[in-house]
Amino acid sequence: MKGKIGKSIKKIDVAEKTGGYARYIADMRFESMLHAKTLRSSKPRAKIKGIDIPEIPQGYYIVDRNDVPGKNRVKMIVNDQPFFAEDVVNYIGEPILLVVGPDKEKIIKILSEIKVYYEAVKPVFTIEEAEKLNTTPIYGEDNCFADYEIEKGDPDEAFGRAAKIVENEYRTGYQEHIYLEPQGMIGIYESNRVTVYGSMQCPYFVKNALIQGLGWGGDRIRVVQTTTGGAFGGKEEYPSLIAGHVAFAAVKAGKPVRLIFNRKEDIQATTKRHPSIIRLKTALDDHKKIIATDVDIKMDGGAYSGLSNVVLQRAMFAATGVYNIPNVRVRGRAFATNNVPSGALRGFGGPQAFFAIEMNMHALADHVSEDPLDFKIKHMLKKGDHTVTGGVLRQDVKLDEMTDMVLGMSDYRKKYDEFSKNDDQVLRGIGLSLFYHGCAFTGSGEKDIIKAEVKLKKREDGKVLILIANVDMGQGAQTTLRKIVARTLCIPVDDVIYENPDTDVVPDSGPTVASRTVMIVGFLLDKAAQELKAEWEKAPEVEVHKVYEQPGYIRWDQETFEGDAYPVYSWGTNVVEVEVDPVTCEIKVKGIWGVYDVGTAIDERIIQGQIEGGISQGLGYATIEVMNSKDGKILQDSITDYIIPCSMYFPGIESKLIDSYYEYGPYGAKCAGELPFIGAAPALASAVQNALNVQIKRIPVTPEYLMETAEGEN
Amino acid sequence: MVRAYRPPDFQSALTIMRENRAIPLAGGTDLMVSRRRWSGLSPFFAKPVLFIGHLEEIKRVEIDITNIKIGSACSLASLLEHREIPEVLKIVISQMATPAIRNIGTLGGNICNASPAGDALPVLYAMDASVVLQRKAEIRTLPIEKFITGPGETVLKDDELLTSIIIPKKSYNVGFYRKVGTRQANSLSKLSFQGLARIEEGKISDIRISFGAVAMTVIRSREIEEILIEKSGKEIEKLIPEVSSLYSAVIKPIDDQRSNIRYRKTISLKLLRYFLRTVLISKIG
Ligand SMILES: Cc1cc2nc3c(=O)[nH]c(=O)nc-3n(C[C@H](O)[C@H](O)[C@H](O)COP(=O)(O)OP(=O)(O)OC[C@H]3O[C@@H](n4cnc5c(N)ncnc54)[C@H](O)[C@@H]3O)c2cc1C
Numbered sequence: 001m002k003g004k005i006g007k008s009i010k011k012i013d014v015a016e017k018t019g020g021y022a023r024y025i026a027d028m029r030f031e032s033m034l035h036a037k038t039l040r041s042s043k044p045r046a047k048i049k050g051i052d053i054p055e056i057p058q059g060y061y062i063v064d065r066n067d068v069p070g071k072n073r074v075k076m077i078v079n080d081q082p083f084f085a086e087d088v089v090n091y092i093g094e095p096i097l098l099v100v101g102p103d104k105e106k107i108i109k110i111l112s113e114i115k116v117y118y119e120a121v122k123p124v125f126t127i128e129e130a131e132k133l134n135t136t137p138i139y140g141e142d143n144c145f146a147d148y149e150i151e152k153g154d155p156d157e158a159f160g161r162a163a164k165i166v167e168n169e170y171r172t173g174y175q176e177h178i179y180l181e182p183q184g185m186i187g188i189y190e191s192n193r194v195t196v197y198g199s200m201q202c203p204y205f206v207k208n209a210l211i212q213g214l215g216w217g218g219d220r221i222r223v224v225q226t227t228t229g230g231a232f233g234g235k236e237e238y239p240s241l242i243a244g245h246v247a248f249a250a251v252k253a254g255k256p257v258r259l260i261f262n263r264k265e266d267i268q269a270t271t272k273r274h275p276s277i278i279r280l281k282t283a284l285d286d287h288k289k290i291i292a293t294d295v296d297i298k299m300d301g302g303a304y305s306g307l308s309n310v311v312l313q314r315a316m317f318a319a320t321g322v323y324n325i326p327n328v329r330v331r332g333r334a335f336a337t338n339n340v341p342s343g344a345l346r347g348f349g350g351p352q353a354f355f356a357i358e359m360n361m362h363a364l365a366d367h368v369s370e371d372p373l374d375f376k377i378k379h380m381l382k383k384g385d386h387t388v389t390g391g392v393l394r395q396d397v398k399l400d401e402m403t404d405m406v407l408g409m410s411d412y413r414k415k416y417d418e419f420s421k422n423d424d425q426v427l428r429g430i431g432l433s434l435f436y437h438g439c440a441f442t443g444s445g446e447k448d449i450i451k452a453e454v455k456l457k458k459r460e461d462g463k464v465l466i467l468i469a470n471v472d473m474g475q476g477a478q479t480t481l482r483k484i485v486a487r488t489l490c491i492p493v494d495d496v497i498y499e500n501p502d503t504d505v506v507p508d509s510g511p512t513v514a515s516r517t518v519m520i521v522g523f524l525l526d527k528a529a530q531e532l533k534a535e536w537e538k539a540p541e542v543e544v545h546k547v548y549e550q551p552g553y554i555r556w557d558q559e560t561f562e563g564d565a566y567p568v569y570s571w572g573t574n575v576v577e578v579e580v581d582p583v584t585c586e587i588k589v590k591g592i593w594g595v596y597d598v599g600t601a602i603d604e605r606i607i608q609g610q611i612e613g614g615i616s617q618g619l620g621y622a623t624i625e626v627m628n629s630k631d632g633k634i635l636q637d638s639i640t641d642y643i644i645p646c647s648m649y650f651p652g653i654e655s656k657l658i659d660s661y662y663e664y665g666p667y668g669a670k671c672a673g674e675l676p677f678i679g680a681a682p683a684l685a686s687a688v689q690n691a692l693n694v695q696i697k698r699i700p701v702t703p704e705y706l707m708e709t710a711e712g713e714n
Numbered sequence: 715m716v717r718a719y720r721p722p723d724f725q726s727a728l729t730i731m732r733e734n735r736a737i738p739l740a741g742g743t744d745l746m747v748s749r750r751r752w753s754g755l756s757p758f759f760a761k762p763v764l765f766i767g768h769l770e771e772i773k774r775v776e777i778d779i780t781n782i783k784i785g786s787a788c789s790l791a792s793l794l795e796h797r798e799i800p801e802v803l804k805i806v807i808s809q810m811a812t813p814a815i816r817n818i819g820t821l822g823g824n825i826c827n828a829s830p831a832g833d834a835l836p837v838l839y840a841m842d843a844s845v846v847l848q849r850k851a852e853i854r855t856l857p858i859e860k861f862i863t864g865p866g867e868t869v870l871k872d873d874e875l876l877t878s879i880i881i882p883k884k885s886y887n888v889g890f891y892r893k894v895g896t897r898q899a900n901s902l903s904k905l906s907f908q909g910l911a912r913i914e915e916g917k918i919s920d921i922r923i924s925f926g927a928v929a930m931t932v933i934r935s936r937e938i939e940e941i942l943i944e945k946s947g948k949e950i951e952k953l954i955p956e957v958s959s960l961y962s963a964v965i966k967p968i969d970d971q972r973s974n975i976r977y978r979k980t981i982s983l984k985l986l987r988y989f990l991r992t993v994l995i996s997k998i999g
Contacts, residue, residue: 026753037752104755262753583984584894624896628971635971643896703894704977711980 005487005667008605012478013227025184025199025226030256033186036063036100036249037107038259039114040269041089044125044338044632045138046118048087048096054113060101063249070215074241075208080139081304081341083213083244089118090138090303091340092632093269095241100249100257123338125632127277127298130335138303139336145301146309146334150316150561152388153327158292162283168363170280170356171698172681174627174634175273175345175620178644179473181229183238183270184260187246194247195222200239201231202511203469207503209240210247221247224502231473232617233344236513237307238270267637271343272627274299274311274334278356283327288368290379292327295319297353301334302341308334311342313442315349317565320388321357322399322434323379328388338632344513346617347437347677354435355699358682363695372686373412373432377403380434391564394553398658399434402573402595406432409654410575410593419690427580428590431686433679434573438566439671440516443556446567452520452548453507456485456528460540464489464532466498466525468509470517475673476606477517483602484522484666488529489536507545515570515671518602522666524548551664568662570670571597574615574679578687585703585710587623587688594655594679599662599670611655611676618680620645622699717762724771724877727764731873732850736764738875740787741818743811744827767820772877775799780883783846786822786876790834793821800881802889802910806837809893812900822876828862831927833893835862836908839934840922843881849874864930884920886910890993892985893926896972903927904973907985913998917944923986928967928978935964942990947998954990958983 016022053062065072065084072086073079085096099110122135129135130143137143159165185198194214200206200223207223214221223243228235242259249257261269276299283292297315301308316332365375381387383397407413415430440446455467466485472478482496489496499505509521528546535542555563577591592615601607624643628635636642661668685696694709719736721727730736737759739745749757766772772785777798784793790807793799794816810833811819824834825845835858843858849871858879861868870876888911895901906926912919921942924934938960942950967978 104752108752108755260753583988584892584981586894588898626896640902641971643901646897646899648899649897703981704974707977707980 005483006601006604008603009479009483009493011476011606012482013472022227024181024229025186025197026260028186028197028226030186030188033256033258034100034102034253035104035107036098036246036257036259037111038095038245039097039099039111041085041092041094041096043089043118043120044092045121045123046089047121048085048089049117049119051096051117052115054110056110057106060099060106060110061249061253062097063100063245063252064097067248067252068213068244069248069251070213073212074244075212076237076306077309078145078305081241081306083241083248091338093340094303095245098245098249098259100253123632125337125339125629127275127300127335127337130337131298137336138338139305143336144333145305145336146312146332148312148316148332148561150330150389151328152386152390153292155292155294155327155329158327159283159294162291163286164284164368165281166284166364166367167279167281168360169697170278170359172276172352172355173700174275174629175625176267176627176642177230177232177234177345178639178642179230179232179234182261182263182266183235183242184258185239185242185246186256186258187243187250188256189250189254193220193222194250195224196243196247197224197226198239198243199228199235200225201228201235201471201473201513203471203501203503204508205237205511206240206243209244213244214247222502222504225471225500227500228471228473232346233348233513234270235473236344236511238343263639264637267642268634269340271306271341273345274301274308274342274349274352276300276315276352278352280356280360282360282364284364284368288370290323290325290364293320293325295328295330297330297332299334299352300337300339300342302337302339304341306341306343308342310442311344311349313349313561314438315353317388317438318350318353319357321354321361322381322436322571323361323376324381324385325379330388339629340634346614347674348514350437350674350678351618351621351681354433354678355681355685358433358435359685359696362686362689376434387565389561389563389565393569395568395662396660397571398597398660399571399573402571402597402658403434405656405658406573406575406593406595409656410577410591412575415577416690425582427582427691428578429580429687429689429691430575430577431683431688431690432573432575433682433686435679435682436569436571437515437671437675437678439568439570440514440520440566443558443563443565444550444554446520446548447550448558450510450548452510452524453545454509454521454524454528455507455543455545456525456532457543458532458536458541462495464491464496466496467506468521468525469501469503469506470509470512470521471501473512475610476603477512480518480602480606481522481525484526485529488526489533515673515675518669519665519671520548522602522669523664526666567664568670570599570672570675572675572679574683576680576683576687578684578691580688580691580706585706587701587703589619589650589684591651592653594653594676595658596655596672596675597658597660598672598675599660599665600668601657602667602669607657607672608655610672612653614674614676615653615680616645616650618677619650619684622681622684623701626700626702716756716759718765719762720765721769724769727766727769727875728848728850730764731875734762735872736762738764738766740767740820740823741789743815743819744823766875767818772822782881782883784821784879784881786878787820790816790819790821800841802841802886802891803837805889805891806833809833821879825858825861825879826868826870826876828866828868830865830930831903833903833906833926835932836906836924836926837891838879838881839924839932840908840910841881841884843879845876846878846880847874848877855880859932859934862931886912886920888913888994888997890989894981902972905967905978905982907982907989909989909993911994916998917946918942918950918994919944923989925965925982928965928982933964935961947995950990950995954987957990958987961986
């Protein structure tokens with residue numbers, strides 16, 4: 001291997017996926033395997049008064065709360081979600097029991113004959129209702145899964161001397177992952193042990209959930225990831241729930257049990273991106289400079305806490321975007337509602353915050369009659385500046401260079417002036433966004449919570465095994481991690497073996513989330529490879545083991561949220577050009593440009609894939625991906641009605657990477673998976689704003705919304 | 715288990731219909747979706763299924779001096795390729811579904827499915843299409859608006875098949891179609907608009923206007939169209955408010971998962987005005 005590490009190689013999983021022989025969970029068969037189907041709550045909030053179950057034929061089973069040998073709680077940050085409902089249900093789709101058996105027809109028949117008696121309890125459907133507390137709280141005393149406040153500088157003093165105070169409120173909607181492969185698990189009970197196979201991002205999250213649910217020692221539990229057809233965060237925490245289901249069912253039936261969702265069920269019952277309401281109050285001085293901001297972030301967490309508090313933290317830490325604002329107060333709350341639980345999705349709180357802050361910057365510029373881009377540039381963060389949490393930006397911040405590049409690529413300035421003239425025939429607009437993503441877990445989470453371990457093993461035949469718990473879900477981990485190890489060891493990539501993780505074989509290198517895999521796990525693998533190289537000749541078989549060590553510069557207090565919220569940041573800027581149909585208000589995207597600082601690209605084509613996928617998913621979030629819940633029920637529960645972008649929807653994407661190097665990443669790599677998602681929505685919304693000369697205050701920017709906004713302003 | 719018949723020819727199909735009151739399946743792109751169940755189980759059909767998509771007798775396009783007769787089982791894709799199919803119909807079909815679905819979905823299926831969002835319907839209403847229905851002992855022909863009675867409802871008898879669609883040959887020199895869906899490709903309509911007209915000597919000699927997905931069935935009003943006949947550009951301009959408000963009274967959309975009443979109605983009327991003002995009047999000069 002010579003030259004730059006970033007030079008693309010053939011993605012390892014391409015052949016088996018395009019060839020159709022990759023084996024997904026639905027392709028796996030075990031002898032005398034049974035099927036399972038879930039009976040779900042049809043009520044958003046109710047007490048269960050009783051359940052009538054018909055005569056169950058031999059070989060069929062009902063699996064419910066009484067079949068959970070350990071604790072009937074899915075292991076999460078807060079243990080509030082039961083595997084199977086107990087005496088209450090809190091959302092439509094909440095699992096109550098499984099019907100398990102050999103014949104699907106019979107299972108459906110049994111399901112149709114089960115009757116659940118509910119006593120309705122007044123539900124909470126919106127953030128506003130949750131905040132008003134007009135019924136008994138779903139969670140705690142105040143309906144908040146989390147209620148945080150952070151402060152920087154002296155916001156009260158700054159607001160006191162402000163020349164101008166401007167307030168704006170922004171709203172963002174649900175987003176559904178639409179991974180191609182729906183959720184699915186198979187559980188097997190054999191020789192006193194449980195094995196769970198499934199589509200997942202975090203084998204050890206699943207294993208730990210099973211330890212708690214089964215109440216067994218970890219040595220009796222094995223979790224194996226099967227080739228995962230997309231995840232986007234949707235297979236971070238959710239699989240723990242259904243892994244429990246198949247495990248309990250397998251133990252009860254003594255046979256392998258498979259539970260695979262169909263699309264409708266997947267959309268109705270699994271997690272989505274948190275809807276949010278973000279209010280920003282900003283103080284400006286006489287020189288049209290921002291001196292303080294007060295941000296209030298509210299999220300709809302759904303019925304159980306899940307990952308809401310961490311999602312909320314990420315949104316809060318991003319509350320001032322890429323701008324240096326000296327005095328800041330941020331309040332963040334994640335509310336409990338009787339909607340389906342919200343959860344992890346690419347960006348993890350960042351997209352909501354960046355939409356709000358970017359649109360707010362635009363609105364402030366308009367307010368003080370300044371060019372929005374110049375207004376942004378004059379507030380831009382620089383190396384050495386302090387973040388909202390008082391962390392120091394120690395690495396280079398190349399935003400100005402990146403902005404210049406993207407302006408050149410897109411011809412933004414000229415187009416902006418031209419489109420701002422606003423002739424009514426064709427409504428064209430262009431918008432720019434600036435954004436970052438904090439790489440890996442919050443603060444010292446990698447050291448305190450995750451404590452990643454990796455192993456590398458040289459076999460007698462000279463091949464090297466990567467032993468980690470991270471998964472390839474399409475993002476390219478199989479390729480990039482192999483490249484890192486191969487290069488450090490100076491061996492061909494084909495000599496590095498990296499199988500889907502099996503917890504009996506691999507140590508816990510942490511979950512495949514938070515854009516951490518290459519930067520954190522890849523760096524550990526690089527170090528392990530260096531050690532292995534030194535010991536290569538010592539024995540025919542050599543195994544090395546490495547444990548995460550936190551870089552010395554990181555300071556973080558998880559109690560007060562003070563210090564370096566992330567080890568390092570990746571940065572980006574997007575320009576989007578649109579045309580809006582003057583009759584129908586439909587948006588057509590005409591051009592997309594992006595420049596990114598992700599440190600070293602381990603594989604340029606994979607990064608390009610992340611960029612193009614991220615932008616497309618982000619533009620979908622911004623425009624056509626409409627998901628509403630009415631009385632707790634998701635209205636768009638098929639891919640006919642929940643529309644995502646297809647290849648014809650966008651023009652080509654022109655993107656560039658800038659040179660940058662991070663000392664604590666493998667070959668200088670930082671994070672790249674979530675970053676490209678984040679800037680798409682604000683760039684698009686700014687472009688629409690430019691085209692129509694209206695203020696965009698929510699995503700998705702639907703034609704319905706544009707029509708109403710335009711009518712409202714006329 | 716589903717009982718299914720694959721008759722060798724059209725007459726046998728009619729016999730099976732008489733004897734079994736079967737459910738005809740042409741391309742199956744509506745039926746197989748609406749009847750699908752848990753993967754691995756066959757779709758749910760309470761009655762036997764009769765495959766008709768392969769029957770040559772109803773896959774032909776026949777042309778005579780006055781009419782174009784399209785076999786009900788003609789695939790949407792085959793119509794796009796056919797030289798004699800009017801361009802206005804091709805424009806509509808080319809925006810339906812995807813190439814794969816168009817290869818197997820049929821025009822007859824779209825009509826019999828009678829969805830308010832069925833995209834082929836507005837143009838067929840506008841062109842005064844009629845449908846030929848046949849059962850063992852009877853053939854009848856009905857105008858399409860008499861055939862479709864409501865969402866998913868037609869006057870088709872349970873032993874009857876739609877055999878062909880008859881479109882009178884007419885030449886229009888103005889055609890305007892807009893389908894408004896969530897995504898440009900492969901999405902169902904929030905609303906659609908079809909305008910057809912013939913302009914002769916600076917006046918409108920023929921005009922047809924229809925709206926899709928904004929009422930229980932396609933909206934077409936000959937009375938309102940009548941107002942515009944023989945009118946010049948100037949006169950039409952003056953009539954726009956009146957015509958708009960007449961259509962406004964009959965456009966009755968719903969709120970659903972794809973759009974809302976306000977948008978559907980406002981945009982339908984905007985498209986109407988756009989058609990009258992920007993397309994028609996500018997053409998009249
Ligand atoms: C992905 C996808 C996208 C789609 N996009 C669109 C779109 O953009 N616009 C649109 O309008 N539709 C769309 N559809 C719906 C569908 O493809 C069309 O309505 C198509 O024309 C149906 O034709 P078919 O032959 O497949 O109908 P089938 O499913 O075979 O039949 C539909 C109905 O008509 C009856 N029927 C069919 N033929 C006859 C006959 N000769 N006599 C009596 N009864 C008959 C059947 O019994 C059934 O009730 C889409 C469907 C899918 C799956």
